[in-house]
Amino acid sequence: MSENPYGSRPQITAKRSIDKVSLETALQFNSSFITKCKAAEILGIQKDSIPKLICAGLLAIKESPTKRAMIYKPDVDKLLELCRGRLVGDEIQGIQFHKALIKYTVNGLSIVKLIKFTQAGILSPMISVANGTLANIFYSELELNKCMSILKLEKEIQDGYCIQDVMQLLHIGEKSLHNLMKLGVIRPKHQFIMKDGRKRYLFEKKTIDAFIKxxxxxxxxxxxxxxxxxxxxxxxxxxxxxxxxxxxxxxxxxxxxxxxxxxxxx
Structure with missing residues:
Protein backbone atom coordinates (compact mmCIF):
# COMPACT_ATOMS: atom_id res chain seq x y z
CA MET A 1 0.00 0.00 0.00
CA SER A 2 1.57 3.27 -1.10
CA GLU A 3 1.66 6.24 1.29
CA ASN A 4 0.36 9.67 0.44
CA PRO A 5 3.50 11.70 -0.28
CA TYR A 6 1.71 14.85 0.91
CA GLY A 7 0.63 13.42 4.24
CA SER A 8 -2.31 15.35 5.79
CA ARG A 9 -1.80 18.62 3.89
CA PRO A 10 -5.17 18.45 2.03
CA GLN A 11 -6.96 18.25 5.40
CA ILE A 12 -5.03 21.24 6.73
CA THR A 13 -5.96 23.23 3.61
CA ALA A 14 -9.65 22.38 4.08
CA LYS A 15 -9.48 23.38 7.74
CA ARG A 16 -7.82 26.67 6.90
CA SER A 17 -10.49 27.28 4.24
CA ILE A 18 -13.27 26.67 6.75
CA ASP A 19 -11.59 28.94 9.31
CA LYS A 20 -11.29 31.70 6.71
CA VAL A 21 -15.00 31.51 5.88
CA SER A 22 -15.91 31.54 9.57
CA LEU A 23 -13.66 34.53 10.16
CA GLU A 24 -15.16 36.48 7.26
CA THR A 25 -18.67 35.68 8.50
CA ALA A 26 -17.79 36.75 12.02
CA LEU A 27 -16.23 39.99 10.77
CA GLN A 28 -19.25 40.73 8.61
CA PHE A 29 -21.62 40.07 11.53
CA ASN A 30 -19.49 42.17 13.85
CA SER A 31 -19.62 45.07 11.39
CA SER A 32 -23.41 45.05 11.79
CA PHE A 33 -22.95 46.55 15.24
CA ILE A 34 -22.23 50.27 15.42
CA THR A 35 -21.66 52.97 18.03
CA LYS A 36 -24.18 55.64 19.01
CA CYS A 37 -22.03 58.18 17.20
CA LYS A 38 -22.19 56.16 13.96
CA ALA A 39 -25.94 55.63 14.35
CA ALA A 40 -26.41 59.40 14.72
CA GLU A 41 -24.32 59.98 11.59
CA ILE A 42 -26.44 57.52 9.57
CA LEU A 43 -29.68 59.13 10.77
CA GLY A 44 -28.41 62.68 10.33
CA ILE A 45 -29.05 63.80 13.92
CA GLN A 46 -27.01 64.77 16.98
CA LYS A 47 -25.41 62.00 19.05
CA ASP A 48 -27.30 63.07 22.19
CA SER A 49 -30.60 62.26 20.43
CA ILE A 50 -29.76 58.54 20.21
CA PRO A 51 -30.41 57.79 23.93
CA LYS A 52 -33.86 59.39 23.52
CA LEU A 53 -34.65 57.05 20.63
CA ILE A 54 -33.43 54.11 22.72
CA CYS A 55 -35.52 55.19 25.72
CA ALA A 56 -38.59 55.44 23.47
CA GLY A 57 -38.00 51.91 22.14
CA LEU A 58 -37.27 53.09 18.60
CA LEU A 59 -33.72 51.70 18.83
CA ALA A 60 -32.17 49.14 21.15
CA ILE A 61 -28.79 48.48 22.71
CA LYS A 62 -27.57 44.96 21.93
CA GLU A 63 -24.49 42.96 22.81
CA SER A 64 -22.03 42.64 19.93
CA PRO A 65 -19.88 39.53 19.28
CA THR A 66 -17.08 41.37 21.11
CA LYS A 67 -19.36 41.69 24.17
CA ARG A 68 -19.74 45.44 23.74
CA ALA A 69 -23.05 47.28 24.15
CA MET A 70 -23.75 48.64 20.68
CA ILE A 71 -26.57 49.36 18.23
CA TYR A 72 -27.58 46.88 15.55
CA LYS A 73 -27.13 48.70 12.22
CA PRO A 74 -30.05 46.95 10.41
CA ASP A 75 -32.35 48.44 13.09
CA VAL A 76 -31.03 51.92 12.27
CA ASP A 77 -31.47 51.33 8.53
CA LYS A 78 -35.01 50.08 9.08
CA LEU A 79 -35.92 53.12 11.19
CA LEU A 80 -34.48 55.49 8.59
CA GLU A 81 -36.35 53.74 5.77
CA LEU A 82 -39.60 54.11 7.71
CA CYS A 83 -39.02 57.83 8.27
CA ARG A 84 -37.99 58.71 4.71
CA GLY A 85 -41.46 58.51 3.27
CA ARG A 86 -42.05 58.99 -0.43
CA LEU A 87 -39.44 60.20 -2.89
CA VAL A 88 -40.51 63.41 -4.64
CA GLY A 89 -38.95 66.01 -6.93
CA ASP A 90 -36.64 68.81 -5.94
CA GLU A 91 -39.49 71.27 -5.38
CA ILE A 92 -40.87 70.13 -2.02
CA GLN A 93 -43.66 72.12 -0.41
CA GLY A 94 -43.22 71.76 3.32
CA ILE A 95 -40.94 72.28 6.28
CA GLN A 96 -37.60 70.51 6.71
CA PHE A 97 -37.01 68.07 9.59
CA HIS A 98 -34.72 70.20 11.78
CA LYS A 99 -36.63 73.41 11.05
CA ALA A 100 -39.85 71.70 12.16
CA LEU A 101 -38.19 70.78 15.45
CA ILE A 102 -36.98 74.34 16.00
CA LYS A 103 -40.36 75.86 15.14
CA TYR A 104 -42.54 73.52 17.18
CA THR A 105 -40.29 72.56 20.11
CA VAL A 106 -42.24 75.01 22.28
CA ASN A 107 -45.34 72.88 21.55
CA GLY A 108 -43.58 69.74 22.78
CA LEU A 109 -42.44 68.41 19.40
CA SER A 110 -39.33 66.19 19.51
CA ILE A 111 -37.49 63.72 17.29
CA VAL A 112 -39.28 60.88 19.07
CA LYS A 113 -42.68 62.52 18.53
CA LEU A 114 -41.96 63.12 14.83
CA ILE A 115 -41.04 59.48 14.31
CA LYS A 116 -44.05 58.20 16.26
CA PHE A 117 -46.42 60.47 14.32
CA THR A 118 -44.88 58.99 11.16
CA GLN A 119 -45.36 55.44 12.47
CA ALA A 120 -49.00 56.23 13.22
CA GLY A 121 -49.56 57.55 9.69
CA ILE A 122 -50.38 61.07 10.90
CA LEU A 123 -47.32 62.44 9.14
CA SER A 124 -46.49 61.56 5.53
CA PRO A 125 -42.79 62.48 5.09
CA MET A 126 -41.33 63.54 1.75
CA ILE A 127 -37.71 63.35 0.61
CA SER A 128 -35.88 64.45 -2.52
CA VAL A 129 -32.72 62.36 -1.96
CA ALA A 130 -33.08 58.62 -2.49
CA ASN A 131 -30.70 57.66 0.30
CA GLY A 132 -31.06 60.79 2.41
CA THR A 133 -31.03 61.12 6.19
CA LEU A 134 -33.63 62.56 8.53
CA ALA A 135 -32.14 65.97 7.75
CA ASN A 136 -33.39 65.61 4.15
CA ILE A 137 -37.00 64.93 5.16
CA PHE A 138 -39.85 67.44 4.75
CA TYR A 139 -43.33 67.52 6.31
CA SER A 140 -46.62 69.14 5.37
CA GLU A 141 -47.43 72.22 7.47
CA LEU A 142 -51.07 71.08 7.58
CA GLU A 143 -50.10 67.67 9.00
CA LEU A 144 -47.72 69.28 11.50
CA ASN A 145 -50.52 71.54 12.74
CA LYS A 146 -52.66 68.44 13.29
CA CYS A 147 -49.80 66.98 15.34
CA MET A 148 -49.67 70.17 17.42
CA SER A 149 -53.37 69.78 18.21
CA ILE A 150 -52.72 66.21 19.35
CA LEU A 151 -49.79 67.32 21.54
CA LYS A 152 -51.94 70.07 23.06
CA LEU A 153 -54.68 67.57 23.90
CA GLU A 154 -52.14 65.14 25.38
CA LYS A 155 -50.86 67.90 27.66
CA GLU A 156 -54.40 68.80 28.73
CA ILE A 157 -55.07 65.15 29.55
CA GLN A 158 -51.84 64.96 31.51
CA ASP A 159 -52.59 68.17 33.41
CA GLY A 160 -56.35 67.65 33.76
CA TYR A 161 -58.76 65.63 35.88
CA CYS A 162 -60.80 62.63 34.82
CA ILE A 163 -64.30 62.07 36.20
CA GLN A 164 -63.01 59.83 39.02
CA ASP A 165 -60.61 62.57 40.13
CA VAL A 166 -63.41 65.16 40.36
CA MET A 167 -65.69 62.74 42.24
CA GLN A 168 -62.94 62.14 44.78
CA LEU A 169 -62.10 65.84 45.17
CA LEU A 170 -65.75 66.84 45.68
CA HIS A 171 -66.61 63.73 47.72
CA ILE A 172 -69.65 62.98 45.58
CA GLY A 173 -70.86 60.02 43.53
CA GLU A 174 -70.87 59.64 39.76
CA LYS A 175 -74.63 60.27 39.49
CA SER A 176 -74.35 63.53 41.44
CA LEU A 177 -71.46 64.70 39.28
CA HIS A 178 -73.37 63.95 36.08
CA ASN A 179 -76.33 65.95 37.45
CA LEU A 180 -74.03 68.89 38.20
CA MET A 181 -72.74 68.67 34.64
CA LYS A 182 -76.30 68.75 33.29
CA LEU A 183 -77.03 71.82 35.42
CA GLY A 184 -73.89 73.52 34.12
CA VAL A 185 -72.38 73.85 37.61
CA ILE A 186 -69.33 71.90 36.49
CA ARG A 187 -68.37 71.61 32.83
CA PRO A 188 -65.83 69.22 31.27
CA LYS A 189 -63.19 70.71 28.98
CA HIS A 190 -63.38 67.76 26.55
CA GLN A 191 -65.70 64.84 25.89
CA PHE A 192 -64.54 61.70 24.09
CA ILE A 193 -66.61 58.85 22.68
CA MET A 194 -64.81 55.54 23.22
CA LYS A 195 -64.94 52.65 20.74
CA ASP A 196 -67.47 50.82 22.90
CA GLY A 197 -69.75 53.88 22.92
CA ARG A 198 -68.91 55.03 26.45
CA LYS A 199 -68.21 58.71 27.11
CA ARG A 200 -65.01 59.91 28.71
CA TYR A 201 -64.73 63.38 30.22
CA LEU A 202 -61.69 65.57 30.82
CA PHE A 203 -61.88 68.50 33.26
CA GLU A 204 -59.50 71.43 33.34
CA LYS A 205 -57.43 71.20 36.50
CA LYS A 206 -57.28 74.91 37.28
CA THR A 207 -61.07 75.25 36.85
CA ILE A 208 -61.85 72.41 39.26
CA ASP A 209 -59.24 73.59 41.77
CA ALA A 210 -60.72 77.10 41.67
CA PHE A 211 -64.26 75.71 42.16
CA ILE A 212 -63.14 73.78 45.24
CA LYS A 213 -61.31 76.82 46.65
Missing part, protein backbone atom coordinates in the same frame (compact mmCIF):
# COMPACT_ATOMS: atom_id res chain seq x y z
CA UNK A 214 -64.30 79.12 46.09
CA UNK A 215 -66.91 76.86 47.70
CA UNK A 216 -67.37 75.47 51.21
CA UNK A 217 -69.56 72.85 52.85
CA UNK A 218 -71.80 73.90 55.75
CA UNK A 219 -69.29 72.54 58.25
CA UNK A 220 -66.35 74.29 56.57
CA UNK A 221 -68.30 77.56 56.32
CA UNK A 222 -69.22 77.38 60.00
CA UNK A 223 -65.55 77.18 60.97
CA UNK A 224 -64.30 79.67 58.39
CA UNK A 225 -66.88 82.41 59.19
CA UNK A 226 -67.45 81.56 62.86
CA UNK A 227 -71.19 81.11 62.55
CA UNK A 228 -73.29 78.13 63.54
CA UNK A 229 -74.33 75.41 61.13
CA UNK A 230 -77.98 75.99 62.05
CA UNK A 231 -77.68 79.68 61.04
CA UNK A 232 -76.20 78.72 57.70
CA UNK A 233 -79.01 76.21 57.12
CA UNK A 234 -81.56 78.91 57.99
CA UNK A 235 -79.94 81.26 55.47
CA UNK A 236 -80.14 78.52 52.85
CA UNK A 237 -83.85 77.93 53.54
CA UNK A 238 -84.64 81.63 53.43
CA UNK A 239 -82.73 82.19 50.20
CA UNK A 240 -80.04 84.43 51.72
CA UNK A 241 -77.50 81.81 50.69
CA UNK A 242 -77.55 79.64 47.58
CA UNK A 243 -76.68 75.96 47.46
CA UNK A 244 -74.66 75.57 44.25
CA UNK A 245 -75.39 71.85 44.37
CA UNK A 246 -79.05 72.78 43.70
CA UNK A 247 -80.38 69.82 45.63
CA UNK A 248 -78.09 67.30 43.93
CA UNK A 249 -77.25 64.65 46.51
CA UNK A 250 -77.19 65.34 50.25
CA UNK A 251 -74.26 67.71 50.17
CA UNK A 252 -74.38 71.51 50.28
CA UNK A 253 -71.78 73.78 48.72
CA UNK A 254 -71.85 77.53 49.29
CA UNK A 255 -69.93 80.27 47.53
CA UNK A 256 -67.24 81.88 49.69
CA UNK A 257 -67.98 85.22 48.04
CA UNK A 258 -71.69 84.96 48.88
CA UNK A 259 -70.92 83.90 52.44
CA UNK A 260 -68.66 86.91 52.88
CA UNK A 261 -71.35 89.28 51.59
CA UNK A 262 -74.16 87.81 53.74
CA UNK A 263 -72.16 87.61 56.97
CA UNK A 264 -70.83 91.15 56.52
CA UNK A 265 -74.31 92.55 55.84
CA UNK A 266 -75.89 90.73 58.81
Missing amino acids: EHLTIEEASIEFNISSSTIRRYLRSGKLTDVMQGVGKKYLISVEELSFVTTAT
